[in-house]
Amino acid sequence: MSRGLDARSHSVHEHLEAYAAVVNDALRAALPEREPYDYLYRLLPEYPARGGKRLRPALCIAAAGAFGGDRADAMPTAVAFELLHTAFMVHDDIEDQSTLRRGRPTIHEQVGVPLAINVGDALFALSLEQLEQNFAVLETDLALWVMREFRETTMETIEGQALELGWQDDAVTRVSASDYVTMVYKKTSWYTSVQPCRIGAEIGSARSRVPVDHEAITLWGLLVGGLFQVVDDLLNVSGVDPAYGKTTCDDLIEGKRTLLVTHLLQHDVPDVSSRMSDFLRLPRRARNGEQVAEIVDLMRTAGSFDYVQSCARCLAKECDAAFERAFGSLHWTPDVDLLAALPSHLLERTA
Numbered sequence: 367m368s369r370g371l372d373a374r375s376h377s378v379h380e381h382l383e384a385y386a387a388v389v390n391d392a393l394r395a396a397l398p399e400r401e402p403y404d405y406l407y408r409l410l411p412e413y414p415a416r417g418g419k420r421l422r423p424a425l426c427i428a429a430a431g432a433f434g435g436d437r438a439d440a441m442p443t444a445v446a447f448e449l450l451h452t453a454f455m456v457h458d459d460i461e462d463q464s465t466l467r468r469g470r471p472t473i474h475e476q477v478g479v480p481l482a483i484n485v486g487d488a489l490f491a492l493s494l495e496q497l498e499q500n501f502a503v504l505e506t507d508l509a510l511w512v513m514r515e516f517r518e519t520t521m522e523t524i525e526g527q528a529l530e531l532g533w534q535d536d537a538v539t540r541v542s543a544s545d546y547v548t549m550v551y552k553k554t555s556w557y558t559s560v561q562p563c564r565i566g567a568e569i570g571s572a573r574s575r576v577p578v579d580h581e582a583i584t585l586w587g588l589l590v591g592g593l594f595q596v597v598d599d600l601l602n603v604s605g606v607d608p609a610y611g612k613t614t615c616d617d618l619i620e621g622k623r624t625l626l627v628t629h630l631l632q633h634d635v636p637d638v639s640s641r642m643s644d645f646l647r648l649p650r651r652a653r654n655g656e657q658v659a660e661i662v663d664l665m666r667t668a669g670s671f672d673y674v675q676s677c678a679r680c681l682a683k684e685c686d687a688a689f690e691r692a693f694g695s696l697h698w699t700p701d702v703d704l705l706a707a708l709p710s711h712l713l714e715r716t717a
Contacts, residue, residue, distance in 0.1 A: 385423065396495070406481075409481070422558055449489050473485055529545075619658060
């Protein structure tokens with residue numbers, strides 16, 4: 367790694383920490399403390415209190431700043447994205463039957479599935495409450511547009527989740543790399559990077575009148591979200607805890623069709639692909655650590671890790687090219703620098 371790249375990654379880390387601190391204050395203010403406290407409101411801060419990069423609100427704020435806007439104008443939407451993300455995590459843990467989140471028991475493990483579902487619903491409702499605040503800080507037409515975009519990204523994410531859960535439920539083994547990309551763009555990219563940046567840019571442009579190329583930002587956001595997910599796929603099976611703290615190899619235990627899995631399913635050696643298919647057809651409760659270790663060994667032998675690492679590097683290069691079209695004409699600021707350096711920062715997590 368070059369010294370320059372290391373310094374730039376350190377700068378991204380500092381920027382994200384600074385944005386996280388600001389968002390955390392606003393996030394705490396957005397979580398009410400009232401009755402029924404024990405069964406609902408005491409549980410709302412549970413996941414936010416465990417940490418997290420706050421990537422989605424950071425991108426929303428940075429995009430607004432990059433296009434000449436004020437941080438305060440973007441804050442309600444930024445907090446809304448974090449609340450939406452937290453709601454998705456609560457429901458995702460239930461759907462995946464996960465027992466840990468960031469090293470501690472998941473909410474449904476603590477209080478049961480019914481109360482946990484209700485917590486997720488409340489977090490989503492509070493995200494909409496944040497969007498209502500936009501009518502006090504933004505022009506009415508822009509505030510309405512933000513709500514429509516937020517609804518669109520919510521549905522994109524739900525559709526992506528439906529694909530992933532459906533493949534697992536139906537034990538689908540004919541999943542291609544193209545299918546994986548479609549699922550990831552929907553499930554991860556839209557609410558992680560596409561819409562935070564599209565909405566942030568439009569909020570910033572409302573003050574500066576700097577034109578926004580939504581198509582270019584969408585492409586950059588899709589690629590960044592794809593890179594984020596591909597790296598997470600690698601980390602989940604390489605002995606390093608992924609960004610949100612699930613136990614390593616959970617993806618395989620849950621039967622997720624990651625890029626590593628799709629590569630193995632399409633391997634030229636029939637025995638390799640058939641063993642992967644047989645593993646995926648097992649009920650979740652029948653999958654164990656010994657079988658997972660065998661699958662990971664197959665992935666190494668088949669070159670799946672090399673293939674996915676190569677895909678990650680290609681995605682990072684495509685992100686850089688897409689950045690020039692989306693943000694390259696902007697005056698260089700720390701916010702623009704954060705957006706420019708983010709793909710390299712994400713790629714380094716493969717090391």
